[in-house]
Amino acid sequence: MIPELGHFALALAVALATAQAVIPIWGAQGRDPRLMGAAPALALGQLIALAASYGALVWSAVTDDFTVLNIVENSNTLKPLIYKITGTWGNHEGSILLWCLILALCGGAVATFGRNLPSALRARVIGVLGFVSAGFLMYALTESNPFLRVWPPPLDGQDMNPLLQDPGLAIHPPVLYAGYVGFAIPFAFAIAALLEGRVDAAWGRWVRPWTLASWCMLTGGIALGSWWAYYELGWGGYWFWDPVENASLLPWLTGTALLHSAIVVEKREALKTWTILLAIGTFSLSLSGTFLVRSGILNSVHSFANDPARGVFILGLLALVIGGSLLLFAFRAPVLSPSGLFAPISREGALVLNNIFLCSIAAVVLTGTTYPLFADLLFGVKISVGPPYFQSTVLPLAAPVFLAMTVAPLLPWKRARLGPALVRLWWAALAALVVGVIAALGLRRGLPALAFAASAWLIVGAFAELVERTRLFRVSLRTSLSRLAGQPLSVWGSSIAHAGMGVTIAGIAGMSLAVSTIVAVKPGTTVKLAGYDFTLESLHNETGPNYNSRVADIAVSRDGKVLLTMHPSRRAFTTQTTTVTDAAIHTNGLADIYTVLGEERDGEAVLRLHYNPLAPWIWLGALVMAVGGSLSLADRRLRVGAPAKRSLAVPA
Amino acid sequence: MTGSSPVMTICAVLFLALAPAAHAVSNPSELMADPKQEARAEAIGHQLRCLVCQNESVEESEADLARDLRKIIRSRVLTGDSNEEIIAWMTARYGDFVRLRPPFNTLTAALWGAPVIALLVGGGAVVLARRRRNPAPTPLSDEERRRLADLLKS
Amino acid sequence: MIDRTIKRRLVLLSPLAIAAAGGVGFWAMLGRMRDGTFDPRGVPSMLIGKKLPEFSLPGQPPGAGFSSADVLAAGRPVLINFFASWCVPCVIEAPLLMRLHAANTPIWGIAYKDKPDATAAFLKRTGDPYARIARDEPGRVAIDFGVYGVPESYLVDRTGIVRWRWAGPLSEDVVAQQLDPLLRKFA
Numbered sequence A: 001m002i003p004e005l006g007h008f009a010l011a012l013a014v015a016l017a018t019a020q021a022v023i024p025i026w027g028a029q030g031r032d033p034r035l036m037g038a039a040p041a042l043a044l045g046q047l048i049a050l051a052a053s054y055g056a057l058v059w060s061a062v063t064d065d066f067t068v069l070n071i072v073e074n075s076n077t078l079k080p081l082i083y084k085i086t087g088t089w090g091n092h093e094g095s096i097l098l099w100c101l102i103l104a105l106c107g108g109a110v111a112t113f114g115r116n117l118p119s120a121l122r123a124r125v126i127g128v129l130g131f132v133s134a135g136f137l138m139y140a141l142t143e144s145n146p147f148l149r150v151w152p153p154p155l156d157g158q159d160m161n162p163l164l165q166d167p168g169l170a171i172h173p174p175v176l177y178a179g180y181v182g183f184a185i186p187f188a189f190a191i192a193a194l195l196e197g198r199v200d201a202a203w204g205r206w207v208r209p210w211t212l213a214s215w216c217m218l219t220g221g222i223a224l225g226s227w228w229a230y231y232e233l234g235w236g237g238y239w240f241w242d243p244v245e246n247a248s249l250l251p252w253l254t255g256t257a258l259l260h261s262a263i264v265v266e267k268r269e270a271l272k273t274w275t276i277l278l279a280i281g282t283f284s285l286s287l288s289g290t291f292l293v294r295s296g297i298l299n300s301v302h303s304f305a306n307d308p309a310r311g312v313f314i315l316g317l318l319a320l321v322i323g324g325s326l327l328l329f330a331f332r333a334p335v336l337s338p339s340g341l342f343a344p345i346s347r348e349g350a351l352v353l354n355n356i357f358l359c360s361i362a363a364v365v366l367t368g369t370t371y372p373l374f375a376d377l378l379f380g381v382k383i384s385v386g387p388p389y390f391q392s393t394v395l396p397l398a399a400p401v402f403l404a405m406t407v408a409p410l411l412p413w414k415r416a417r418l419g420p421a422l423v424r425l426w427w428a429a430l431a432a433l434v435v436g437v438i439a440a441l442g443l444r445r446g447l448p449a450l451a452f453a454a455s456a457w458l459i460v461g462a463f464a465e466l467v468e469r470t471r472l473f474r475v476s477l478r479t480s481l482s483r484l485a486g487q488p489l490s491v492w493g494s495s496i497a498h499a500g501m502g503v504t505i506a507g508i509a510g511m512s513l514a515v516s517t518i519v520a521v522k523p524g525t526t527v528k529l530a531g532y533d534f535t536l537e538s539l540h541n542e543t544g545p546n547y548n549s550r551v552a553d554i555a556v557s558r559d560g561k562v563l564l565t566m567h568p569s570r571r572a573f574t575t576q577t578t579t580v581t582d583a584a585i586h587t588n589g590l591a592d593i594y595t596v597l598g599e600e601r602d603g604e605a606v607l608r609l610h611y612n613p614l615a616p617w618i619w620l621g622a623l624v625m626a627v628g629g630s631l632s633l634a635d636r637r638l639r640v641g642a643p644a645k646r647s648l649a650v651p652a
Numbered sequence B: 001m002t003g004s005s006p007v008m009t010i011c012a013v014l015f016l017a018l019a020p021a022a023h024a025v026s027n028p029s030e031l032m033a034d035p036k037q038e039a040r041a042e043a044i045g046h047q048l049r050c051l052v053c054q055n056e057s058v059e060e061s062e063a064d065l066a067r068d069l070r071k072i073i074r075s076r077v078l079t080g081d082s083n084e085e086i087i088a089w090m091t092a093r094y095g096d097f098v099r100l101r102p103p104f105n106t107l108t109a110a111l112w113g114a115p116v117i118a119l120l121v122g123g124g125a126v127v128l129a130r131r132r133r134n135p136a137p138t139p140l141s142d143e144e145r146r147r148l149a150d151l152l153k154s
Numbered sequence C: 001m002i003d004r005t006i007k008r009r010l011v012l013l014s015p016l017a018i019a020a021a022g023g024v025g026f027w028a029m030l031g032r033m034r035d036g037t038f039d040p041r042g043v044p045s046m047l048i049g050k051k052l053p054e055f056s057l058p059g060q061p062p063g064a065g066f067s068s069a070d071v072l073a074a075g076r077p078v079l080i081n082f083f084a085s086w087c088v089p090c091v092i093e094a095p096l097l098m099r100l101h102a103a104n105t106p107i108w109g110i111a112y113k114d115k116p117d118a119t120a121a122f123l124k125r126t127g128d129p130y131a132r133i134a135r136d137e138p139g140r141v142a143i144d145f146g147v148y149g150v151p152e153s154y155l156v157d158r159t160g161i162v163r164w165r166w167a168g169p170l171s172e173d174v175v176a177q178q179l180d181p182l183l184r185k186f187a
Helices: A002-030 A033-062 A069-074 A081-089 A092-113 A119-142 A167-182 A184-196 A201-232 A243-268 A272-295 A308-335 A347-379 A387-410 A418-424 A426-443 A446-462 A464-470 A477-485 A489-511 A615-634 A636-640 A645-649 B006-018 B035-046 B064-078 B083-094 B114-133 B142-153 C002-035 C068-073 C088-102 C116-126 C140-145 C172-185
Strands: A515-521 A526-529 A532-543 A547-558 A561-566 A569-573 A579-582 A584-587 A591-601 A604-613 C078-083 C107-112 C132-136 C152-156 C162-167
Touching: A002 A033, A002 A092, A002 A119, A002 A184, A033 A069, A033 A081, A033 A092, A033 A119, A069 A092, A081 A092, A081 A167, A092 A119, A092 A167, A092 A184, A119 A184, A119 A308, A167 A184, A167 A201, A167 A243, A167 A272, A184 A201, A184 A272, A184 A308, A201 A243, A201 A272, A201 A615, A243 A272, A243 A347, A272 A308, A272 A347, A272 C002, A308 C002, A347 A387, A347 B114, A347 C002, A387 A418, A387 A446, A387 A464, A387 A489, A387 B114, A418 A426, A418 A464, A426 A446, A446 A464, A446 A489, A464 A477, A464 A489, A489 A604, A489 A615, A515 A526, A515 A591, A526 A604, A532 A591, A532 A604, A547 A591, A547 A604, A561 A584, A569 A591, A579 A591, A591 A615, B035 B064, B035 B083, B064 B083, B064 C140, B083 C140, B114 C002, C078 C088, C088 C107, C088 C116, C088 C172, C107 C140, C116 C132, C132 C140, C152 C172, C162 C172
Parallel strands: C078 C107, C107 C132
Antiparallel strands: A515 A604, A526 A532, A532 A547, A547 A561, A547 A569, A569 A579, A584 A591, A591 A604, C078 C152, C152 C162
C-alpha cells in the first residue's frame, strides 16, 4: 500500500513540476500577476508530493518490504537500521529520487526565502527549476522507478555492497547532491535574467546567497567523499582523479569562479556575460556528471549499475536543458547592457584572471577525463589518463591562483596599482619565506617545501584584508579591536575561506611526506615507525549484525609508554560474501596513524602501518572553507539587499 | 618517464614529489631488500593501471594480476632495467592503456597542450572583450588634423 | 558593423557548439555500447597481427603440454583458450566450446593459475573441448599474451600470427559474426 502511495506521489510530483515549469514562465512573459503568483504554491506542492514519495521509499526499506524490487536488490533484514534508511540513496533509483527531492527543496527554498524578489524574476526562477524537475522526475517515473514491485516477495534481500555500509554513506551523498543540485538555482537565475534581458547589481546580490550555499555544500560533499575513501578503502589514498571524482570537481571549480564573478556583477555591474555563462556552465557540468556516471560510459569504481538505455534518456534531457540554455545565451547575451569599465590591474581584473585560471583548470580536468573516450570513439585507440597527467597539468595552473588569492582582496575596484597591495603583504611573504626555508632544510625536498610556503602565504595573507581594515598597528589597539568587531561577516567569511585553502594545501603537502611499512608479524612483535612502537598484542574474532570479523589489537607506544590501542579488522559479510578491510585510524589533529590488517598465514598477520603527517588538515581545510562560506552567507547585507517592501507590488 | 623533453621530466618529478604513498595490503615478502630499489619499483607501479580494478594503480590494487605485475616490476628493477624499459615491456603486452601517464604523441598533443590552449582561449576571450568595449579611435584625417592644429594654436 | 555582430554571435555560440559536439559524441558512444563496438572497460590486444609469444608449458596430467612451436607445427588455425576452474564465465562458455570442438575446430586450452586436480574436475564437469591442454600456473605466459582475465580466446593462423582475440566468454553471435568468418579465411 505504502509503495503504491509513494508511486502515486511521484506521478503527482511530475504533474506539479510540469505545471511549475509552464505556468509561471507564461505568466512572466505575459506579465500576469496571478499566474506568476502561482509559482511558490506549485513549487511547495511539488516538494510535498516528492517528500511523501521519498518517505514511502524509506518506509519500505525500514519495514523490510520485499515486494519492492529496489529493496530486494539493495537491502536485507540483517542490515542495521541506519543503513536501511541511508541506503535508500546508495543505489541508482533511490539516488535519482534523492536528486529530485533536493531539486524540489531548492524550488521550495526559493518560494519561501525569495519573497523579496520581484515577482517576475521569482516566477521565472521557479519555472526553470520546475522545468528541470519535470525532466528528471519523468526519467525517475519511467526509466528509473524505485517503486517497481516483485511478486512473490523473496524471503530476504540481497544486501547492499558492504563498502557502502558505513557512516560516511549516511552523509556524503545528500551533502554532495545538495551542492550539485543547489547550483540549479543560480542556473535558474541566469536563465531568468536572459529571458528578462537584464542583469544588474540587484541580480548579482540575489544570486550570491544561493551560489554560496551550494558552494558550501559541494565543498563539504567533495571533502566528505575524499575523507570517506581515505578511511574506508584502506589504501590511504584520498583522491585518485577518478572520473566520478573529477565530475564533482568540475562544478566546484566553475562554481568558485561563479561565486567570485557574481561579486563583480553586484559591486560593479561588470563581467555580466561571463557570470551568466558560468552559472549555466556550472549546472551543466553537474548534470553532465550525473549522466556520465550513470550511463556506463565512465570507467569508474563509483559508477552505479551501468545501463546504456538509461543514458539515452538523460542525454536527451541534457541536450534540452544545456542546449536550450546555451542557445538562449547566444541570442540574448548581447541584449544585456554594457558592463562597467575597469583597468586591467584592479580587483575586477584580478577576478577576471581568477576566472580564466579556474576555468582553465576545469577545462584541463574535463579534457583529461573525456579524452580516452573520444580517442577510442574517433580513432579506436585506447589510452589512459590517470593521476600523473592531472597532477602535472593542474598544479602549474593552480599555483598562480594561490599566489593571487591574497593579493586580489587588497586591490581597489576599477583601477589599482600592484605595488601598495604587495607591500601590505610583506609579512605574509616573510612567513612564507621562513616556512619554506625551514621546510626545505628540514625535509630536503623541494616541492613539499614550496607547498608549505604557499600554505603559509595563504593562511597569513588571508587576513591581510582584516588587518588593513582595522588599521592594525597603525592606530591604537583598542580602536583596531573595535573596528574588528564591526567588520561585516562577509569579510570574515572570505578571509577564513581563503585561509582554509591554505590549510588544505598544507595537508596535501604533509601527506606527500607520509611513511609506511608492511610487515608480517606474530602476536607479541613490535614494529617501529616514525618514532612510535607498534606492538601486535593479539588477534581475535568478533561478530557484527551482518558480518564476522577478525580483529587485531595493536598497542601504540612512544618511549615505553603505551599511548593507545588500535583495532584494525577484516570483515567478512555473510550475505554478499565479500571481505572488507576496516582500517583503524587515530589522529591527534596534526598527524594520522593508520593501521590495516591484512591476511594471516602461518600464525603471522600482515600489518600495514602508515604515519600520515597533517592528513587531517586536508579535510579540516575544506571544513574551514565551508565555514567561511557560511559566515558570508550569514551576512545580513546579503539577505536584506532587496528593494523596500512597497515596491514589490509593481510587477518587475 | 617518457624521456622526450625536460618538461616531461619536470612533470614526472612533480607527480612523484606530491603523490601520497598508497599500497594494497600486499605480502611484505614482496618488498625488495633495498629501500631505494623498492621506492623505484613503487614509483613505476604507481604509473601503471591495474587492468582488473581499473581505477587503481598496479601498486594499490589487490587483484592477482596486479600482484603478478608487481613481482615482475621488482624482478626487473633487480636486474637493472630502466624505468622506460619496464614500462615499455608492459606497454608491449597491454598497450598504452596500461599507462596512467599518457604518452606524448600526435594523438595526445591536444591533451598535454590543454593547459596552454585553455589559457590562450581564456586570455583571448578577455582581450577580445576589452577590444570590443574600447575600440581604438579611428585615426584623424588630414582635414581633421589641420583643424586640430588650428584650434591648438589659438 | 554587421561583421562585428556576426563575429560576436559566433563567439557566443561557441559554448553551444562545444557542448553539441560533446553531446553527439556521447550519443554515438551510447549507441555503440549497445552494439558492442564500444567498450570503455575493454583492453585491446596488442598481439593482433603479430607473431604469438614464445612459450613452453607443462601439460595437464596425464597429457603433455605444448609450446608455441607446436602451435606453428599444427599447420592450421588454432584457437587458444585461457580458462580456469574458478572462473564462472568459463562454465557458461563451455558448451559453446564443445560445439566448436565437435565441428572440428582445434581448440588448445591453457589452464590459468589452476591446480591440476581442480582443472581435471572442471573438465569432467563441463566436458573437454580441448585438443591439447597446457597449464600456466604462475600466469606468466598469460601476461606475455596480454591476458587480463579469464576466459580469453586467441585465434592464431597457420603461420603463427595472432589474428583475433576475444576477452570474456564466447557467445553464439560472436562466433557466428567474428570467429567463423576468420576460421574460413585463414583455413
